[in-house]
Each structure stands twice: as structure tokens, then as C-alpha cells.
Amino acid sequence: MRKAVAAVMPAPDQPVELREYPLPELADGEALLRVDYSEVCGTDVHLHRGRLAGVPYPLIPGHVTAGTLAAVRGDLRDVYGVPLREGDVVTFLDVHRTCHQCWYCLVAKASTRCPSRKVYGITYGAADGLCGGWASHVHLLAGTRVIRLENATPRDFLLGGCSLPTGLHALDRAQVQIGESVLVLGIGPVGLSCIALARAAGAALVLAIGGPANRVAAASAMGADAVLDLTVMSADQRAEWVRERTGGRGADVVIEATGVPDAVVQAMRCARDAGRVVVVGQYTDHGEVAFNPHLDLNKKHLDVRGCWGSDYSHFHRAVQVAGHERLGAPWRSLPVREFRLADAGQALAAVANGEVVKALLRP
Ligand SMILES: [Zn+2]
Ligand SMILES: [Zn+2]
Numbered sequence: 388m389r390k391a392v393a394a395v396m397p398a399p400d401q402p403v404e405l406r407e408y409p410l411p412e413l414a415d416g417e418a419l420l421r422v423d424y425s426e427v428c429g430t431d432v433h434l435h436r437g438r439l440a441g442v443p444y445p446l447i448p449g450h451v452t453a454g455t456l457a458a459v460r461g462d463l464r465d466v467y468g469v470p471l472r473e474g475d476v477v478t479f480l481d482v483h484r485t486c487h488q489c490w491y492c493l494v495a496k497a498s499t500r501c502p503s504r505k506v507y508g509i510t511y512g513a514a515d516g517l518c519g520g521w522a523s524h525v526h527l528l529a530g531t532r533v534i535r536l537e538n539a540t541p542r543d544f545l546l547g548g549c550s551l552p553t554g555l556h557a558l559d560r561a562q563v564q565i566g567e568s569v570l571v572l573g574i575g576p577v578g579l580s581c582i583a584l585a586r587a588a589g590a591a592l593v594l595a596i597g598g599p600a601n602r603v604a605a606a607s608a609m610g611a612d613a614v615l616d617l618t619v620m621s622a623d624q625r626a627e628w629v630r631e632r633t634g635g636r637g638a639d640v641v642i643e644a645t646g647v648p649d650a651v652v653q654a655m656r657c658a659r660d661a662g663r664v665v666v667v668g669q670y671t672d673h674g675e676v677a678f679n680p681h682l683d684l685n686k687k688h689l690d691v692r693g694c695w696g697s698d699y700s701h702f703h704r705a706v707q708v709a710g711h712e713r714l715g716a717p718w719r720s721l722p723v724r725e726f727r728l729a730d731a732g733q734a735l736a737a738v739a740n741g742e743v744v745k746a747l748l749r750p
Contacts, residue, residue, distance in 0.1 A: 389410050390407045390408065390410065391407070391408045391409070391410050391517055391522055391523045391524040392408075392522065392523050392728065392750070393405070393407075393408060393447045393513070393522035394447070394521040394728050394731035394732075394748075395445050395446065395447055395513055396444060396446045396448060397444065397445045398445065399434075399435065399436060399437025400436065400437065403731045403732040405728065405729055406513075408513075408516075408522075410517075410524060411517060411526045413458060413459075413460035414460065415461040415529070416461045416462070416529035416530070417460050417526065417527060417528055417529050418456055418458060418459045418463055418471065418531075419456070419457045419459075419524055419525075419527070420452070420456060420457065420479070420524060420525040421456075421457040421524055422449075422452055422453075422522060422524060423453055423454040423476075423541035423750075424452070424453055424454070424541045424545040424747050424748065424749055425449035425452040425520030425521055425545070425747070425750070426449070426451060426548040426549065426747055426748060427448075427726070427731070427735055427746040427747075427748060428450075428548060428549050428550070428576060428738065429576070429577075429670070429738065430450065430509065430670065431448045431449075431735060431738070432735065432738055432739045433670065433671045434509065435448075438671045438672075441510055442509060442510060443512030443514060444512060445512060445513040445514075446508070446512050446519065447508065447520075448508045448509075448521050449507075449519045449522070449748065450507050450549060451478070451545070451548045451552075452478065452479070452481075452508075452520030452525055452545075453476070453478040453536060453541035454476070454541060455477075456471060456473050456474060456475045456477060457473065458473060459471055459472060459473055463533065465534060466699070471533055471535075475535055476535065477533050477534060477535055477536060478533075478534055478541075478544055479532060479533045479702075480531070480534070480697075480698075480699050480702045481506050481507045481509075482499075482505070482506050482698070483504070483505045483530065483531050484503050484504055485498045485504045485698070486501055486503040489501055489503065498698050499556075499696035499697065499698055500695065504696075507520070507525070508520055516528075521728065521748055522728070523728070532699050532702070534702060535706075536709075536710065537706065537710050538711070539706060539710035542747070543710065543715060544705070544709045544710075546719060546721055546723060546745065546747075547580060547705060547708070547718045548576065548745070548747075549576075549697075550577045550580040551580050551708060551709065551718070552697035552705040553577050553580070553694075553696075554577055554580030554581045554584045555584060555697070555701045555704055555705060555708070556667070556694055556696070556697050556698075557577075557581055557642055557644070557665050557694050558584045558585065558588055558642075560667075560694045561585075561640045561642060561663055561665045561692075562640075563585055563588040563590055563639075563640055564589070565588075565591075566591045567589075567591065567592075567639040568590065568591065568592040568593075568633050568638045568639045569590040569592070569593050569594070569640045569642065570593075570594045570595070570596070570629055570654075570657055571593070571595045571596075571606075571611070571642045572595075572597065572641065572642065572643045572644060572645050572654055572657075572668075573596075573597045573644035573645035573650065573668050574595055574596075574602045574603070574606040574614070575597070575602070575644065576744070576745060577644040577667060578595065578644035578645070578668075579602070579609045579744070580609075580718075581642045581644055582606055582609040582610050582611045582717075583610050583718065584708075585610075585642070586609075586610035587708075587714055590640075592612055592632065592633070592638075593610055593611050594611065594615075594632060595611040596615045596617055596625055596628075596629075597614075597616075598616055598617040598618055598741075600616055601741070601742070602741075602744055605721060608720045608721070609718075610717055615628055622653055622656075626653070626657050637657055637658050637660075637662060638657055638658055638659060638662065639658075639662050639663070640658070640662060640663045640665070641655075641657050641658045641662070641663075641664045642667060643665065643666045643667065643668050644667050646668045646670065648669065648674055648675065651664075651669065654666070655684065655689060656683060658687070658689060660687050660689070661687070661690075662689060662690070663689075663691075664690070664691045664692065665694050666691065666693050666694065667693075667694040669693075721744055721745050722743075722744050722745070723743075723746075724737065724743045724745070725746075725747045725748075725749050726747070726749070727748075727750070728749075728750045731748060734746045734748060
């Protein structure tokens, strides 16, 4: 019998190990994906440290993945109604079982807060089957939204990876107007994607603050007009650096993509009066932070918006961006390191200590 191989997190803080699994029997409406590329992202670092709630270890990580359909059972169609076939090069929305029946789905129209949603590689564990991308194969369960890559290769798409739909959602929340100024705090993959997307959205000025130093050049290559190394100035000096470049007012829009609670307050203080702040970096609970409600929020007439997860629309548009010659070019400039499945633990360490800008897994 043919087997699949997967890199597994047995439990938090345990070494990643290779395990074999039988290839699944496909039920009607299911498919088997042969993985071409998956990625190692900040979420995987949080998963390895046990910092996310509701994760069923042992886990096959890898929530954003692209590859080739190795088998299709029954009538599977994409969003255009076109049947999916063996040999199609695809990705899929990592969120499954969004119900389209609950209050959040139907009344709030906030499907990323649907209580039924399950995420491949995060809240589906190895006990659920081959449901993560750090593997030779992924079992695409019935109802999974599969998207043909069209003009993007699997590698092109994974250069953005999960940061691209996440960044698109953050830009939606930011509602950048043509000609505005945008400050991005944090230059990990999500911050880097937000820089390129802010530029594409028509920002006249894109500023970035972050580190480590090996990412500063990447932030410039993604389209930032000026990048400040986080470590060379105090928080007050950084806010002054922003005001000097924005007519003394602060940025029209600030996108926080750091994961550090203090950065949310910094974002509020770097925004102009009556500006917008989008918080997309606080994916895990790193505790509380203090701010002055009068000075930082009310008197500033500030609009502060959270941004959780992605939905199908963000994945769909991420495929269009990755496959577009001009729009997708910034991600193709990113320095990338590729790892084999057996070296997933090394890849995880390289992402955790910031020595790589982008780490791809190639089974
Ligand atoms: Zn729902
Ligand atoms: Zn991710």
C-alpha cells in the first residue's frame, strides 16, 4: 500500500518527527493533493510553543499549501463552477466548515468568527487525517474551497503564503485611499506583504519600522519608501521619525503586524488625529498593555480595528496577486530558503530566531 509521509509536532516543545500514514480512501466530494510547496510561518512557531488554544496534538502543521490534485472523487467544482480534475495545480482555503448558518456568518457577515470553522494544520490534528501541508499529501475534505493557481506556480503563491491573504484582509480593514500615507509596524512576512499591498492600493508614502536588520532590505524591496531599524531609536524617537515624514501629523493609516502588545500603543501614537489603526499582529495572547484613553483614542478621534483570519475572498485575490506580473513582483524579490520535509525542525528554528525572511517546505 502506498504511504504518505508527514512532519509531525507530537506535542508542544517536542522535536518535529517524520511519520508515515496510509493514503486515505476518498469519499464523495473529496480530493487528494500532492504537495509541491508548503511554508513555515510564525503560526507554526506559536504552535510549536503551545501558545494557541484548541490545537489537537499530534499535529501536521502547514496551513497554507499548494500542489497538484493526485485524485478527485465525485463532482468537485471551483468558485466559477468549473470541475476540478486530476493534474490541476491548486491551493485551497485553509479554513474549512465555516457554516454559513450561524449568527456570525449570516448577520454579522464576519465568517472568520464562525464558531464552526476548522483550520487545516492548526485545529485539525493528525487524528483527523492528512490535514496539514507539512506532508507529501493533503486530504482535501468535502466542502474545502479549492482554487486553481492559473498564472502562479505553487512556489510563486507560497512566496506570499499565508501572509498574502492576511495582508489583503488587513488592507481591506485599513481602507487606504489613493495618495494616503501608511506606516507598517513589523517586517515579518505579514508586515512585508502589507507594505507591497499598501503600495498597490495607492499609498503615496509607505513607511516601515521593524527588524531584525536582515529584513530591512527586504522591506525596501517590497516597496517601502523608508525603513527604520526598530533597535536604533526609542519609541518616542520612532514616533517623531514618523511625524517628520508626514507633515508633523502622523500616518493616515498604521498597520500593526508585530505580535508585541506595546506596538499597538505605538501604532495609535504614530497615527494622525482621525486616522486608522489596524491590529493584525496580535495572533496569540502576549498579555496586556496600557494606553491613555483620552490622549491616545478619544481626543485623537482614532479608529482602531482588529483583523482576524482570512476568508475565501482573501485567498481568491491572493492567487490573482501572486500570478500577476506587476502586482506579484515584490514577493518574487524576497530572499527565500527552501527546506525538505525531514528538515522541518531546522526550518522552524530558522523562522523562530528570525534568520530567514521566508522559509518554504518542499516535500
Ligand atoms: Zn458560521
Ligand atoms: Zn501561516
